[in-house]
Amino acid sequence: xxxxxxxxxxxxxxxxxxxxxxxxxxxxxxxxxxxxxxxxxxxxxxxxxxxxxxxxxxxxxxxxxxxxxxxxxxxxxxxxxxxxxxxxxxxxxxxxxxxxxxxxxxxxxxxxxxxxxxxxxxxxxxxxxxxxxxxxxxxxxxxxxxxxxxxxxxxxxxxxxxxxxxxxxxxxxxxxxxxxxxxxxxxxxxxxxxxxx
Amino acid sequence: xxxxxxxxxxxxxxxxxxxxxxxxxxxxxxxxxxxxxxxxxxxxxxxxxxxxxxxxxxxxxxxxxxxxxxxxxxxxxxxxxxxxxxxxxxxxxxxxxxxxxxxxxxxxxxxxxxxxxxxxxxxxxxxxxxxxxxxxxxxxxxx
Numbered sequence: 616x617x618x619x620x621x622x623x624x625x626x627x628x629x630x631x632x633x634x635x636x637x638x639x640x641x642x643x644x645x646x647x648x649x650x651x652x653x654x655x656x657x658x659x660x661x662x663x664x665x666x667x668x669x670x671x672x673x674x675x676x677x678x679x680x681x682x683x684x685x686x687x688x689x690x691x692x693x694x695x696x697x698x699x700x701x702x703x704x705x706x707x708x709x710x711x712x713x714x715x716x717x718x719x720x721x722x723x724x725x726x727x728x729x730x731x732x733x734x735x736x737x738x739x740x741x742x743x744x745x746x747x748x749x750x751x752x753x754x755x756x757x758x759x760x761x762x763x764x765x766x767x768x769x770x771x772x773x774x775x776x777x778x779x780x781x782x783x784x785x786x787x788x789x790x791x792x793x794x795x796x797x798x799x800x801x802x803x804x805x806x807x808x809x810x811x812x
Numbered sequence: 813x814x815x816x817x818x819x820x821x822x823x824x825x826x827x828x829x830x831x832x833x834x835x836x837x838x839x840x841x842x843x844x845x846x847x848x849x850x851x852x853x854x855x856x857x858x859x860x861x862x863x864x865x866x867x868x869x870x871x872x873x874x875x876x877x878x879x880x881x882x883x884x885x886x887x888x889x890x891x892x893x894x895x896x897x898x899x900x901x902x903x904x905x906x907x908x909x910x911x912x913x914x915x916x917x918x919x920x921x922x923x924x925x926x927x928x929x930x931x932x933x934x935x936x937x938x939x940x941x942x943x944x945x946x947x948x949x950x951x952x953x954x955x
Binding site for chain 1: 861863864866868869871872877878887888932933935
């Protein structure tokens with residue numbers, strides 16, 4: 616890191632901290648998720664959010680989702696409790712799902728955008744992979760609270776997020792939330808079912 | 813299965829409870845060393861997610877992942893002599909404490925002393941009896 620980058624990173628860290636605070640500590644307890652699982656009817660369009668992917672590319676969330684069926688999980692790479700288990704579940708599910716249909720993808724979305732830069736995201740994926748269709752991304756810090764709200768994904772405790780899987784259709788709309796730590800065969804079944812539509 | 817000692821029984825026979833706790837606190841140095849290695853993940857642990865049949869990777873199952881650190885940056889409850897052996901009500905139920913048998917049941921089956929299922933976040937561990945006793949012995953040395 617150069618000295619000229621320091622102020623920018625400092626600003627990013629500050630913005631991310633503010634966003635995380637808004638997304639978590641200020642959230643009313645009633646807004647915290649309690650396994651709001653099941654079909655989302657009608658399908659819900661996520662809020663606009665800018666992502667940075669593990670390969671460093673920037674892309675709107677909608678563009679990442681559009682044209683594919685997606686299984687999405689929330690993680691952060693420094694998480695030691697639930698996230699390693701979520702990663703193991705995803706790895707098992709991705710392996711079981713196989714290569715078809717080709718427009719299915721898997722996405723780990725970080726809730727720690729200040730820390731989870733593309734190298735950290737790549738390291739996260741490398742712990743479980745390689746799986747070419749499993750990507751990782753971080754949202755812009757200011758977009759995180761709206762994403763938390765949309766997914767109803769706040770959770771109490773140090774890890775601060777649910778361990779659910781969120782399914783998006785090819786239009787980029789949320790169509791289903793799983794339970795926490797869903798069984799691998801259920802993840803695979805539901806993504807295949809979504810892909811067959 | 814050891815005889816259950818209820819909170820009512822403890823209050824009626826505090827001397828018995830003291831004897832039981834002192835007896836359970838006696839651990840060989842080797843046992844506590846093994847327990848520490850299990851706690852930190854230095855010794856491999858076999859574990860799975862409740863309801864699922866595949867082994868979790870080692871970096872997902874170390875006790876220290878969730879039970880070491882200071883609030884609010886620690887995920888699970890602290891595991892010390894005091895927290896494990898002090899009688900208290902869990903989730904609004906009757907007062908209860910862990911002992912070695914109850915501790916092993918919690919690790920293996922995810923059922924706590926108040927017969928409440930532990931959240932799925934905690935893996936279920938395939939501990940042998942000696943491993944389980946060693947981990948229990950080590951935790952009783954922690955304050």
